[in-house]
């Protein structure tokens with residue numbers, strides 16, 4: 354049986370055969386045969402915008418793999434820094450490769466004093482840390498002029514290392530500023546997650562020793578968030594990167610995409626929703642209201658997953674470990690009740706709406722003491738690895754500038770009317 358599709362143009366009866374390659378039909382082949390007839394797919398619901406070897410996702414079976422490795426194994430046995438290496442380089446590092454990667458990242462954790470003192474200090478006292486992060490990442494491009502040399506392998510690797518290393522520093526700096534606390538310099542004797550926790554929480558102690566359970570839990574959350582193939586922010590990174598902008602500018606665009614409540618802001622919305630519900634008794638009425646069209650069940654549903662998000666399963670386990678240290682988040686019982694009711698309700702079953710990664714991640718972050726505003730920032734830190742892996746892959750594929758078509762539905766050609774001739778309302 355040939356792996357192809359035959360199309361008949363009913364205007365003239367001609368038929369065309371288009372091959373199916375890797376589960377896709379090339380729109381380029383289509384446009385050669387039928388020029389000027391466009392696919393209409395505004396939110397890329399049925400369009401593969403890239404060929405990628407980074408992350409495999411089967412939303413029906415609930416499978417997620419980075420470079421072939423199941424997310425469950427990586428969450429259990431790996432670290433975020435190792436996963437970042439894997440995403441960026443395609444293979445797990447050898448001992449030497451990892452030692453050198455860890456050293457490089459550690460040596461790039463500091464940010465230029467002007468970024469902190471002049472740039473970040475210029476924000477309004479109550480600035481949202483994610484807004485600060487978006488701007489600070491973009492500002493970095495002005496500090497590293499070699500960032501424009503995106504096809505120079507040495508320069509490219511340097512920017513990648515800088516971005517992975519500096520994101521936690523910028524993130525913590527944005528938080529400290531927004532709560533009026535002094536900036537904490539990176540402590541290069543600490544591992545990646547512990548250093549971030551030190552920059553977040555250190556007060557006057559010479560060294561901040563994060564609880565190892567919390568540090569590991571954060572690292573697991575970083576692993577789970579490191580990549581998710583062609584999601585909204587990664588697409589933003591690729592689209593901006595396709596114009597050959599420097600990686601800081603492209604990364605700032607990706608951060609901006611992550612800022613929205615439909616993407617990186619969803620776990621914040623979950624906490625707000627659970628707080629609004631207030632008690633377990635109110636859960637059934639809340640679910641009924643959602644079914645009647647009053648808002649959405651935040652942390653439920655996913656464009657790709659039509660079964661339980663495998664990351665949500667891992668997070669649920671991590672939550673228990675975190676709560677054993679921090680005490681249980683009082684909102685957990687409401688969340689569990691909500692999940693139980695929704696998973697047994699025809700509305701959610703028929704639409705295949707299951708908890709996604711955000712349903713439980715916010716509860717963990719909140720129990721660890723992170724303010725709600727920091728949730729998207731916590732997402733941006735690890736997703737930087739995924740953004741950069743896709744950016745690099747796209748450049749290596751010599752891809753064209755992203756430039757979709759449109760179907761024009763506006764006015765036909767008409768003559769300009771001088772203002773005096775337009776009447777009261779034109």
Ligand code: ACO
Pocket residue numbers: 614615616617619643648649650651652653654655656657704706709710711
């Ligand atoms: N609660 C209630 N109903 C929902 C929900 C929800 N969370 N999500 C989807 N639906 C319903 C829609 O109303 C629609 O019903 P209808 O067919 O009767 O009109 C149907 O399910 C399909 O919904 P769409 O909006 O078409 O699905 P889409 O794939 O476009 O949206 C999205 C995916 C944005 C994630 C959506 O499920 C949602 O808004 N969820 C809540 C926000 C959230 O948790 N976002 C995090 C995503 S994961 C991430 O970014 C890391």
